[in-house]
Amino acid sequence: MRTTLMHIGAAIGCCTLWGAAVFAGLDQGWGDSALAESGDAIEFARAAQSIAEDKNIGNVSFVLIEGGETASKFHLSNGDAVDAQSVFQVASLGKWLTAWGVMALFEEGQLDLDAPVSDYLSRWTLPASDFDASGVTVRRLLSHTAGLSDGLGYDGFDAAQDRQSLEASLTKAVDASPGNDGRTLLGSEPGSGFAYSGGGYTLLQLLIEEVSGKSFAEYMDDKVFVPLGMERTTFDHARALELGLAENFRPDGTAEPFRWYTALAATSLFTTSEDLGKFLMAQASDGANPVLSSSTMNLLNQPHASEMGAEIWGLGTMLYASNNAGGHIIGHDGSNEPAINTAARLDPARGDGIVVLSTGNPMLATELAGEWVFWKTGNVDSLTFASRLPTALAAFAGGVLIILTGAGLSLWLRKRRVSPRQKEG
Template structure:
């Protein structure tokens, strides 16, 4: 009987060790290799271009930045020609720039980042809940820790005429992503945990309009885009159409119009690869820009939220991985239906970065940006980890099942041995 107990214990320990090894090994990149063996920017640039030209159907804009300088730039198109000034709808990537627009109001003394957002709103308020809404601060909205449980996700509208007002969208978004209620409300204790909230950024869009007295796009233009020289960046869909948009490819290689959104701040920025490279370059160490102070830039890259023990969010920017210098690789990604995928990564300590804007694939930009992070730091990008986590769980389950079957087989044989021993006795 003692041997059976020891076998059962050993089997459980083995299953736990196997599952832990799969989880930690995946998060630490134990069985991952850099996309290129050298540290040459030219080699990385060449490898990515070859992969894109072989695998991608659609439009693709790429810029590699080393020490604040452009180290590679190119475009690929399956349709009408595109270049570095071609304009793409970049989905949630716009949240990073929205955060700059909000933080500019903080620096201008118009809002207190730690004040309840309700203090500045007259057109709409969060519906009543069991929680104290004074904890729904601007800082927490920026870092997805305000307790909003909408998990939006907007699918947009086919026609401009279908767009809701901001207030109506916050009450119930008619273009909520599948499985989401579209209702922006407090469903968790503010400040208690991180939960992604597109609705929180729609609420920040309303805040910007109420405080600045301007439309959201006009505030972003005058306070952020124009001072940074980002002249092909806008939240105005009609203006973007006049600029000339890169075609919106689907995974099958067909094209369709970009969708219209009420939730501009959360998901409908239009910009070019060249403008996003400017946005990165003004943030390099010693860079010159008059929009935000160095103290505020440092706060953007400071951990404000974590999950599963990893720091994942600053103020409007994602924290993708440690940069091995005490800070983080920061940036943002974006995904909109049917196959818009954008990704920007930036190391504030070195001035290195990567910009990828594309249509035609739902994950290629994120995948390649994650490869850049691993190539630069040897650390697995948080989003890259999330993408392969399902596979790691599957391997953990399969390996655990095999170990369980082995344990059962050993236990069965031990039981037969005990029965034989009893018969002999």
């Protein structure tokens, strides 16, 4: 019996060590190598372009920023040519800029980040639930910690006339992505944890309209895009069409028709790689930011949500990895299947960043941005970690199976081995 218990204990210990090794390897990027030597921006851009040329299905627009200045860029297309001024629909990446619009109201004294959002709303209210809606604050909506359970995800509409009103979309979005019923609901205690919520940003869109008295698109133009010189950026669908849109492509290379959205703040920003470069450069520690003060920028980039012990979200800003200087690599990604994948990353302390806008490949932009994070910091990007987690879990499960099989076989063989004295007895 004692020997059996020792075998079981050894097996559990081996499984624990194997799990720790798998997780550490994933978290630390064991076996990974950077695309270029540290500091060699030109070589990194060349390596990134090589990957993009190999995997591109539709359009790619890439900008690399070093020290607050554009260091390199390239553009690829399997249709009409694109360049740094080509307008892409960038999906959830727009949440980052929406947060700036909210914080501009905060700086003007029109919002208290910790007041119930209901204090500012007259056109729609959260449905009754088992939880206290007064805990749904602007701060928590920005950081996806308000307790909303929608998980949205919007697929958009075929035509402008098909769109719902903002209030109807909050009640039940008929364009909810698969797996979501479309209702913006309070499903857990506000502040109790992180839960990604597109509905929360649609609620912030309504907040901006109610407090400012302007349409969301008009307000964002006036308060964010015009001051930053982002001349080809808008949440207005009609204006985006006038500017001319880069084609959307599906993974099979066919064209994906343009989609119309009610939930603009959550998923329907139109912009260019050049304009997003301006947005990043305004956030460099020594950059000129005509929209938000340095204290507000620090607040945006402070951790407000975590998962698995890792700080992952500020106020509208994703925290991808440590920048090894006491802060984080920040940014946002966007993905509307099957056509759109976009990514932007920034190290505010150094003014280094990357913008990748793509259509056709569902992970190309996120992949290249993750490579940039590893090249810059030696740390694994949080989305890279998440994308590799299923493979790591499979490796862990396989290792556990081998360990347990070995332990079981050892016990079985031991029982089969009987000493001569035991036989005689």
